Amino acid sequence: MTTPTDLIGDIHGHAGRLKALLRKLGYERKAGAYRHxxxxxxxxxxxxxxxxxSPEVVDIVRAMVDAGSAVALCGNHxxxxxxxxxxxxxxxxxxxxxxxxxxxxxxxxxxxxxxxGDYDSAIAWFRTLPLFLETEDLRAVHACWDEAVIRxxxxxxxxxxxxxxxxxxxxxxxxxxxxxxxxxxxxREADLPEGYSFHDKDGHERREIRIKWWQDPEGQSFQDMSVxxxxxxxHLPFRDTEATxxxxxxxxxxxxHYWLKGTPELLTPNACCLDYSVAKGGVLTAYRFxxxxxxxxxxxxxx
Ligand SMILES: [Mn+2]
Numbered sequence: 680m681t682t683p684t685d686l687i688g689d690i691h692g693h694a695g696r697l698k699a700l701l702r703k704l705g706y707e708r709k710a711g712a713y714r715h716x717x718x719x720x721x722x723x724x725x726x727x728x729x730x731x732x733s734p735e736v737v738d739i740v741r742a743m744v745d746a747g748s749a750v751a752l753c754g755n756h757x758x759x760x761x762x763x764x765x766x767x768x769x770x771x772x773x774x775x776x777x778x779x780x781x782x783x784x785x786x787x788x789x790x791x792x793x794x795x796g797d798y799d800s801a802i803a804w805f806r807t808l809p810l811f812l813e814t815e816d817l818r819a820v821h822a823c824w825d826e827a828v829i830r831x832x833x834x835x836x837x838x839x840x841x842x843x844x845x846x847x848x849x850x851x852x853x854x855x856x857x858x859x860x861x862x863x864x865x866x867r868e869a870d871l872p873e874g875y876s877f878h879d880k881d882g883h884e885r886r887e888i889r890i891k892w893w894q895d896p897e898g899q900s901f902q903d904m905s906v907x908x909x910x911x912x913x914h915l916p917f918r919d920t921e922a923t924x925x926x927x928x929x930x931x932x933x934x935x936h937y938w939l940k941g942t943p944e945l946l947t948p949n950a951c952c953l954d955y956s957v958a959k960g961g962v963l964t965a966y967r968f969x970x971x972x973x974x975x976x977x978x979x980x981x982x
Contacts (some may be wrong), residue, residue, distance in 0.1 A: 687722050692786060704965060734794070761846065767959075823937070868888060877912070899917045940956060965977055
């Protein structure tokens with residue numbers, strides 16, 4: 680029998696909302712950390728950036744991990760922050776300090792401006808966060824559980840945490856490790872057939888779509904499988920150059936990352952996205968998991 684677990688989606692600096700959700704789930708702050716007598720939390724990553732108080736979110740989550748009342752996964756924002764702060768051989772950083780990259784991290788940098796020691800400590804802590812978690816009755820990841828990719832990552836890392844020695848490779852476009860981290864923290868893409876493309880919201884021509892990897896691709900169009908609606912790909916039958924390891928019949932998988940809108944709901948009976956865009960006017964969402972093989976929409980909780 681595993682511990683009943685509450686899984687919480689992307690927080691992005693919304694400390695007030697996090698405290699409200701923890702209280703709603705029955706957690707109380709004791710001896711410096713939120714705790715529940717019978718339950719634990721799994722956070723699926725993206726603690727920082729955009730929102731008003733990333734330092735407080737990091738403090739709350741980290742204290743819970745230290746107290747043994749939570750596990751915290753690494754989101755793409757934590758991975759980016761690590762790379763932004765890791766020097767590159769030959770000069771610069773693994774994540775270059777371009778205007779775009781700095782802008783994405785700006786709110787967090789500003790909030791830590793007067794406490795550089797705390798910022799360094801937060802980055803050092805991010806380096807210890809696992810990229811994925813599997814227990815006997817659930818799986819959790821920031822963006823995408825692709826079984827083949829997770830297996831390769833596990834073998835290469837010797838576990839679920841990216842060691843510092845592999846960071847340069849993980850940040851280097853074109854390497855296998857870069858691809859595996861990208862899939863796991865940012866999601867799976869599929870190439871469009873030869874001759875097809877679309878323009879993304881920034882006007883860039885794209886020849887691949889980010890896919891709903893949790894969905895059975897059988898009989899679906901590229902549009903059905905695309906995370907972004909309205910690309911005009913409805914007539915185009917979906918096929919993928921790589922096998923899509925969609926999790927039919929497997930233990931439930933929980934993730935965040937997709938900036939979903941509206942009222943939280945299950946994506947399938949065993950796939951649950953917990954990111955309902957708290958940093959874009961949405962809600963902070965949790966699922967109360969008690970080991971069930973089929974998830975129950977009534978167990979979603981949000982504030
Ligand atoms: Mn994310």
